[in-house]
Amino acid sequence: MTYRLSVQRMIITRKAKDFFSSTAFARQRPHEVLPEVVYRHNSLIRRKLGNVDLHLQENKAVSLGIAAPLINSMVIRPGETFSFWKLVGSCTEAKGYREGLVINHGRADSGIGGGLCQFTNLLHWMVLHSELTVVEHHHHGDLDLFPDFNRQIPFGSGTSIIYNYLDYRVRNDTDQAYQFLVTTTEEHLCGELRAERVPTVKFHIREEDAYFHEADGNVYRHNKVVRLTRDKRTGLVTSKEQIIENNALVVYDRSLINAPILPERPSPETDELLTAATA
Template sequence: MERKLFCEISPLTYKISVYKNIVKRHVQDYWKKERFSSEKREEKLPVCVYRHRSLIRRKLGNVDLELQNNKAVNLAISTQKVSGILIKPGETFSFWHLVGMCTEKEGYLEGLMIGKNTTVSGIGGGMCQFTNLIHWIILHTPFEIVEHHHHDNIDLFPDYGRVIPFGTGTSIVYNYFDYRFRNTTNQIYQLIVYTDDIYLNGELYAENEQAYSYHIKGENEYFSKSQGVVYRNGEIIRTVIDRRTGNQVKRELIKKNRAKVLYDTTHLTIVEE
């Protein structure tokens, strides 16, 4: 019989493990003396670098619609804590540093989360969609992504109107699974995020135009079967274009995907390995 981890012994040991990780992250940040972005400005910087929006209520298998309605509430609360943030040269953007712990006291509701390769519900569920949006925007900048976790080994839901490549998502848990990036440029940027009745919206502004534009796409995407298990495969490629000349200056592999498919695959074209 496989030995259980301490966090798997009981609900109490799980809570102890979570608390330990939270405290550990606070201590690590204190000793690193990281310069986190903290100043906000209501007035937008002059140049819009990139904008994107994502549907708040999406078809996700048999997920309860009420959880998606609750997610809309959670996103409305959390975006107010981030919107307007200035990311100055040398500063690090930390999602959890700005949003903090999602609690019922602050108005957060039960929303969809992913845990142990399946969907669960929990207070503040839906924050992954928020960091997904931020990550997609940041991929269109020269920033250095310094912390990024993702559910890269599982494909939980079939595609319904997907507009960005599979594998560009994020996974976060307060506060030890964070999403962080550092401004390695010499100009100030500003992130604006907000919700409306349909979408989660994100806009990135800067003092000046970027010298380069960035294009991200999925390539070599296919489904395969090995020993009775279906996998989703593919690559995420980013090309960098000189805005002045229009020439491609860089082409890079951001991520290679191989994720176990956890939904009905009868409608898929599958290659035997």
């Protein structure tokens, strides 16, 4: 009861904060599609995640199918902020959402609407390849919960969401509108980020200093996720920024790790060698 009351307090607090805020939230979903593709990505819906019940994966597919039309075609105009929960709302059985995978106190569990973090993972990955500004982002950076299965993006670059106080929000500080196109197929959650004009820069996200290491009888996964900005006209890299650094506790069987496990965390000098090797 205490936990539920605490959750409700957090939900009400967020609603009150938004009500009195001057933030202009994106609300328009026109039928027109913006002309230029900034980035597109398809995310596999059913993935092998350790011993997670496959039934939860099927349920996730249903929940993603319900949420996708609520985001599809959403335009973020200059000065506006995109809020995932503002558009999707609460996930309830009455709306058709089903039990899916959730993370509860560092372990896999199930809950209504579970698996929607895959949706914000997709949005975040596309946004990182644009000039949009991420203003709210949470992730499971302290734990490596599942062994890799056809991983397409760097570890630790995903998102964590809980209605409505852990949100995913993006602000448009540019001088042109952007638009999310999101649909589902039998196998994939498909996304496109579009804009009015072709951007003058291109972004590349990569992983550096990636390794597993042992400490106090536990195994940890370390990496850095960095973003390179490249001028399309000259082809030169104009900036490099570190998005996040992860040092996550591995909670699955170490026999499932398809990489060497170092006896201890490398020194800064070894880190530089690892960076050079993965660059």
